[in-house]
Amino acid sequence: MAEPLLELRNLRKAYGALTVTDDVSLSVRPGELHAVIGPNGAGKTTLIHQISGMLSSDSGQILFDGENVTHLSMPQRVRRGLARSFQITSILPGFSALENVALAVQARHGSSFRLFGNAAQERALNEPAMQHLNTVGLGGRASIPAGLLSHGEKRQLELAIALATEPKLLLLDEPLAGTGHDESLRVVETLRRLKGRITIVLIEHDMDAVFSLADRVSVLVYGRVIATDTPENVRMNEDVRTAYLGEEETV
Amino acid sequence: MTELTGTQTAPAPSPGMRIDIIPVILFAAFAAAPLLASASGAEGYVLSLLTRVMIFGLAALSLDLILGYGALVSFGHAAFLGIGAYAVGILASHGVEDALIQIPVALAASALFALVTGAISLRTKGVYFIMITLAFAQMLFFLATSLAPYGGDDGMTLPTRSLVAGAGFLENDYAFYAATLLCLTGGYLLSRAIVTSRFGRVLRGTKENAVRMEAIGFQPFRFQLAAYVISGMMAGLAGCLMANQAEFISPAFMTWQRSGELIFMVVLGGLGSLHGAIIGAAAFLLLEEFLPELLHAGSFFLNDDVRWRLTENWQMVFGPILILIVLFARGGIMGILRRGSHG
Numbered sequence: 001m002a003e004p005l006l007e008l009r010n011l012r013k014a015y016g017a018l019t020v021t022d023d024v025s026l027s028v029r030p031g032e033l034h035a036v037i038g039p040n041g042a043g044k045t046t047l048i049h050q051i052s053g054m055l056s057s058d059s060g061q062i063l064f065d066g067e068n069v070t071h072l073s074m075p076q077r078v079r080r081g082l083a084r085s086f087q088i089t090s091i092l093p094g095f096s097a098l099e100n101v102a103l104a105v106q107a108r109h110g111s112s113f114r115l116f117g118n119a120a121q122e123r124a125l126n127e128p129a130m131q132h133l134n135t136v137g138l139g140g141r142a143s144i145p146a147g148l149l150s151h152g153e154k155r156q157l158e159l160a161i162a163l164a165t166e167p168k169l170l171l172l173d174e175p176l177a178g179t180g181h182d183e184s185l186r187v188v189e190t191l192r193r194l195k196g197r198i199t200i201v202l203i204e205h206d207m208d209a210v211f212s213l214a215d216r217v218s219v220l221v222y223g224r225v226i227a228t229d230t231p232e233n234v235r236m237n238e239d240v241r242t243a244y245l246g247e248e249e250t251v
Numbered sequence: 252m253t254e255l256t257g258t259q260t261a262p263a264p265s266p267g268m269r270i271d272i273i274p275v276i277l278f279a280a281f282a283a284a285p286l287l288a289s290a291s292g293a294e295g296y297v298l299s300l301l302t303r304v305m306i307f308g309l310a311a312l313s314l315d316l317i318l319g320y321g322a323l324v325s326f327g328h329a330a331f332l333g334i335g336a337y338a339v340g341i342l343a344s345h346g347v348e349d350a351l352i353q354i355p356v357a358l359a360a361s362a363l364f365a366l367v368t369g370a371i372s373l374r375t376k377g378v379y380f381i382m383i384t385l386a387f388a389q390m391l392f393f394l395a396t397s398l399a400p401y402g403g404d405d406g407m408t409l410p411t412r413s414l415v416a417g418a419g420f421l422e423n424d425y426a427f428y429a430a431t432l433l434c435l436t437g438g439y440l441l442s443r444a445i446v447t448s449r450f451g452r453v454l455r456g457t458k459e460n461a462v463r464m465e466a467i468g469f470q471p472f473r474f475q476l477a478a479y480v481i482s483g484m485m486a487g488l489a490g491c492l493m494a495n496q497a498e499f500i501s502p503a504f505m506t507w508q509r510s511g512e513l514i515f516m517v518v519l520g521g522l523g524s525l526h527g528a529i530i531g532a533a534a535f536l537l538l539e540e541f542l543p544e545l546l547h548a549g550s551f552f553l554n555d556d557v558r559w560r561l562t563e564n565w566q567m568v569f570g571p572i573l574i575l576i577v578l579f580a581r582g583g584i585m586g587i588l589r590r591g592s593h594g
Contacts, residue, residue, distance in 0.1 A: 052466070078468035090466065092459040103456055107468040112449050113477065119449040165467050 003066065005030045005199050006051070006082075006169055011060035013046055020046045022223035024060070028169070033191070033200045035210045035231075038220035044203045045087055047220065048173045051201070052084040053077045065168060078107070083167035085158045087174045087203075093147025097138055097157050100146050101129035104164035132160040136190050152183025159190060169199045176206045188213065211235070219243070273588060274439070274526040281305060281432050285425055298424045299496070304536050305428075305435045306492045308529035311516040312435070313485035316442050317478050318514070319523030320451065322458040323373075326381045327388025328513050331483045333395060333505030334361045335490020340500035341401055343409050350413035350421075354491055361487025362480050364391075369479035373472055388510055395502040406501025413495055421495065431492055435529070438485050442525050445481065454478050518577060521585025530584050535573075542569055 004027035011024040021043040028034045038044050049055035051062060053074035062070045069077050092100050102125040106112055109124070119125065133139050136156040141149060146157055155175055162170055175191070176184045188209050194200065195213065204210050210217065211231045218228040221243045227234055234240055281301070288297035310332060317323040338357035347353065368387040372380055396404045412421040420426045445451045457464050457471040464471055494500045503509075512535065520531020543565040550558045561568070580587050 054462075054466075073470070074465045075468045075470045078466065084466055086466070090460060090463045092456050092463060094459055095456065099452070103452060103464075104467040106449055106452070112453050112469070112474070114449040115451075116444050116448055118447045119452045120447065122449075161463075161467060 002030055004028055004063075005065060006201070007061075007063040008051070009061040009063070011047070011050060011062065012058045013043075013050055013055060014058055020223050021050065021220075024220070024223070024225055026218055026225060026228065028199060028201055029216075030199055031196055032215040033195050033202060033213055035202045035204060035214035035217045036220055037204065037207070037210055037217060042220040043223040044220055045173055048084060048087075048171050048201075048203060052082065052171055078165055078167075081166070081168035082171070083162040083165045083169070084171035085155075085162050085173055085175055087177055089151070089154045089158060091146045091154055091157055091161070093145065095146055096143050097133060097146050097149065097153075097160075098126060098129055098142040100157060101132050101160050101164045102126055104161045105129050105132075108164065108166050129160075129164060132163045133157075135163060135193070136160045137186055150183070152179040152186070155179055155183070155187060156190065159187070163194075163198075167198060169201065170194070172200060172202045172204075174203055174205060176204055176209060184209070271526075273530075273585075277526055277529060278432075278436060278439075281435070285428055295424060298428050300536070300540060302424075302428050302431050302492075302496055304533045305431045305529075306489050306496060307513075307516065307532040307536060309431075309435045309438050309492070310486050310489040311513055311520070311528035311532040312438055312442060312525055313482045313489065314513050315517045315520075315523065315525055315528035316445065316485070317475075317482045318517055319525075319528070320446050320458060321454045321475055321478050323475060323479065324381050324514070325372075325384045325479070325482075326507070326510050326514065327368075327384035327386075328482075328486055329505040329507070329509035330364065330388035330391045331361050331486030332490035332493055332509065333391055333502070334364055335487035335492075336494035336500045336504045337395060337398075337401070337490075338487070339413060339491050339494040340407055340409055343411070343413070344401060344407065348411060348414050349417065350415050350491070353413055354488065357487045357491045358484045361483045361490075365480040365483030366476070369476045369483075373475050373479065385507055385510070388505060388507060392502055392505050392507075395505065402501065404502065406499055406503065409494065409498045409500065412498060413491075427495065431496075434488055434492060438488070439525060439529070442485075445478075446525070450474065450477070515573065519573065519583050521583030524585045527583060527585035534584060538572070539569065542572075 006028040008024055008026040011021055013021045024047060036044055036047065046055065050057050053072060057070065061068060064077070064080060064082055067080065069080065095103070099120065105125045105128045106119070130139065130142060133142055136159045138153060138156050138160060141153060146154065149157060159175060175187050179187060184206065191200070191213055202210070202214065214231050216228060217231050217234045219226050219234060219240050226243060227237050227240050229237065284301050285298060288294040291297055310328070314325065314328050317325060335357040338360050339353045342353050342356060372383045372387070375383055401407050411419065412427065415421060421430060446455070453464065453469055453474045457474060461471050490504065493504060516531040516535045517528045518531070519534055520529065521527035543562050546565050546568060547558065547562045550561050582589065
């Protein structure tokens with residue numbers, strides 16, 4: 001089996017007496033789409049924060065691409081190819097959609113200390129940015145200020161921004177949150193196209209989406225991973241059924 | 252399907268930059284003013300007032316670069332005016348009177364001060380940043396008051412305006428006006444280039460959403476610090492000009508009130524447009540200059556005693572006017588101008 005691209009070893013995070021993630025160990029193989037599911041409050045978003053570097057971990061290790069990144073800052077991890085999206089949309093509302101993505105291209109291509117030249121006119125930034133917008137289906141909305149896009153479009157924009165950092169691994173925190181039916185179909189379609197090209201860790205509540213996209217699924221309950229397996233096996237897993245799936249819906 | 256219908260190419264660069272009309276008018280007015288001044292009969296007064304407007308315009312412009320584009324509320328920007336002024340004054344008192352030495356020294360000193368205090372201040376956010384920049388400026392203020400050889404509290408008169416490569420033409424008010432206009436234009440063009448550059452885009456992005464910028468791999472601190480240093484150097488240059496205009500330096504150049512006035516000028520003119528800061532400085536200084544007379548003329552219907560008191564205490568009117576402008580003209584004077592051009 002190939003070396004895992006991302007490996008979490010005994011990761012833990014607590015706020016006072018409240019343990020949010022507890023001894024999480026997980027390995028993500030190169031190229032797979034690895035979904036993390038779990039009921040509300042299971043610690044999924046905290047886990048993404050820990051992996052991305054927005055939160056430091058109390059203990060445990062994060063290995064990415066063979067390197068220990070546990071103590072690196074978020075920008076340092078991004079430059080090593082670890083990109084993320086946010087559960088609550090995080091974009092630059094005053095910038096056009098194209099500029100939002102072009103800025104990520106610029107981050108990737110360095111030389112941001114250039115004090116001269118009109119950045120908005122640079123083809124070297126705009127063309128790759130446009131490609132990423134096309135990938136998520138936002139090509140026609142490039143010049144719209146990002147703050148004026150619909151909620152679903154913002155979710156797609158965030159995906160394009162993450163892609164523009166040319167990640168090896170994409171951490172997606174509920175990319176379907178709050179999207180309408182049509183919009184969510186479009187995002188799922190985009191993810192299906194990205195699948196295989198980029199390794200993806202997907203946190204999502206939409207079970208239809210998870211089970212149709214994921215190669216493997218990890219189930220997080222009260223901060224612990226209770227199962228990691230193929231979607232079929234997870235669906236059959238008794239622990240999972242009682243701990244999670246049975247509570248809300250029958251899959 | 253979405254792939255096919257949604258595919259677009261990057262928009263082609265628009266032919267020629269769109270040129271904003273307001274800064275063109277502004278700089279044309281500054282360039283034409285000396286002609287009018289000589290016709291007015293009070294040319295010394297008009298030139299000196301407008302030179303002062305341009306110097307403060309440069310200082311406000313430098314503040315707008317970090318305040319309007321980086322959301323960094325520096326409450327100690329007058330410190331750089333002081334550094335520029337004292338660089339000129341201290342060097343002059345030791346016989347180094349050439350601007351070709353004074354200005355590089357002033358810029359280097361401003362850059363160093365900005366680098367050190369910025370590296371510390373920028374680790375804080377919000378109100379803490381405001382307070383720590385204020386504290387650094389106050390430190391410098393008290394340092395200046397204790398510099399007995401250079402006038403201490405009272406300040407110090409300069410023997411002469413700076414020479415340029417040994418020539419003393421800045422003694423001429425027209426020449427000094429031209430030199431100041433040159434500095435302001437240079438500062439404006441540089442700032443304009445910076446805010447549209449890659450660097451400026453990172454700065455603006457950080458202002459909008461710092462977490463997003465980190466999530467695409469930027470370390471905002473480095474960019475904010477660089478902007479702070481550039482801004483400090485520009486304000487330092489304004490300080491050099493200020494010392495030369497007054498032919499005098501004093502700790503009063505860097506009081507916290509002065510820092511507050513600079514913020515006010517930027518807000519009054521409209522944050523984040525660069526020329527707005529210059530217009531704000533002009534409005535502030537001209538209002539300060541002419542309000543007593545306007546009040547005197549406008550209150551003809553009152554009896555002499557009340558009229559005199561009103562004119563004497565013109566600041567009582569000045570404050571509320573400024574507050575009303577900020578409250579009701581969102582985006583400052585630039586906001587009004589923009590709305591005017593759309594409507």
